[in-house]
Amino acid sequence: MGLDKDKIYIIENFVNQKEQDEILENLVYKAQANVYYFTKTLYNKKYPPNIISEDQWVTINKNKNFLLRTIENKFSVEINEVLRVKTNWTFRKDKSHKNSMYIPHIDNSNVWVLIYYVLDSDGDTLLFDQTTSYFPQGSILPEDLNILSIKTSITPQKGKAVLFWGNRIHVGKPPIENDYRILINHNFTIKE
Numbered sequence: 001m002g003l004d005k006d007k008i009y010i011i012e013n014f015v016n017q018k019e020q021d022e023i024l025e026n027l028v029y030k031a032q033a034n035v036y037y038f039t040k041t042l043y044n045k046k047y048p049p050n051i052i053s054e055d056q057w058v059t060i061n062k063n064k065n066f067l068l069r070t071i072e073n074k075f076s077v078e079i080n081e082v083l084r085v086k087t088n089w090t091f092r093k094d095k096s097h098k099n100s101m102y103i104p105h106i107d108n109s110n111v112w113v114l115i116y117y118v119l120d121s122d123g124d125t126l127l128f129d130q131t132t133s134y135f136p137q138g139s140i141l142p143e144d145l146n147i148l149s150i151k152t153s154i155t156p157q158k159g160k161a162v163l164f165w166g167n168r169i170h171v172g173k174p175p176i177e178n179d180y181r182i183l184i185n186h187n188f189t190i191k192e
Contacts, residue, residue: 003075003112003190005165008127008152014116014161015070024118024158027087027182067116068188071163077190083111084187090123093174101173104140104148106132107187109167114186117156123173123181125154131167140169156181 003009015023068079084107093100107113109132115125129151140148148169154162164170166187175181 003077003163007164008168009163010152010154011074011161011163012157013159015067015159017159019066020159023116023184027118027184067114067161067184068186071112071114080189080191082186082188083108084185086185087118088172088181088183088185090172090174090181092179093176095176097174098176101126101171104128104145104169104171106169107166107185111166111187111189112163113166113168113170114161114163114188115154116161116184116186117154117158118182118184119156119158121156121175121178121181123156123175123178125156125162125183126150126171126173127152127154127162127164128169128171130169131165132169133167134169156183 013020068082072078104126127150129149130147151168154160172181172183
């Protein structure tokens with residue numbers, strides 16, 4: 001089947017109910033603070049605070065490859081390299097933040113991004129029409145925010161995933177009604 005870099009894939013029930021519950025159990029109920037971040041990048045020959053090695057990630061979270069294997073099976077592709085896996089765990093903001101968002105960004109323009117929602121929450125993920133090619137200066141400046149147009153908005157639901165090419169500008173909104181919003185973000189390449 002393959003993947004289309006211009007398409008946004010929103011997948012309900014990305015994994016089965018048992019697997020959804022396992023991920024929730026491992027991350028929320030058995031969580032060890034600040035250990036759910038893996039990156040291939042080293043800083044000064046060591047991992048910065050709150051970042052762990054790939055070996056440690058695999059030991060702590062046996063589901064690391066399981067979500068990516070699901071991508072391989074659903075889209076008939078082969079993952080080439082995993083550049084980053086991280087858990088975003090954001091906490092409730094007061095009602096004055098209802099219309100706020102974090103900073104629109106890209107993760108990396110030359111990778112696939114998979115966002116998996118661990119539980120039901122408010123705090124939508126917004127994906128914009130614009131990609132990095134729209135900003136010749138190479139980054140989004142504060143004055144650019146008013147020209148961004150929302151292509152789609154995804155409400156976090158347990159088991160849902162969104163997959164898109166990494167040059168798409170996106171952002172999360174903080175939860176206002178729920179205590180927290182938890183997602184697992186993957187950046188990876190596939191074999192062409």
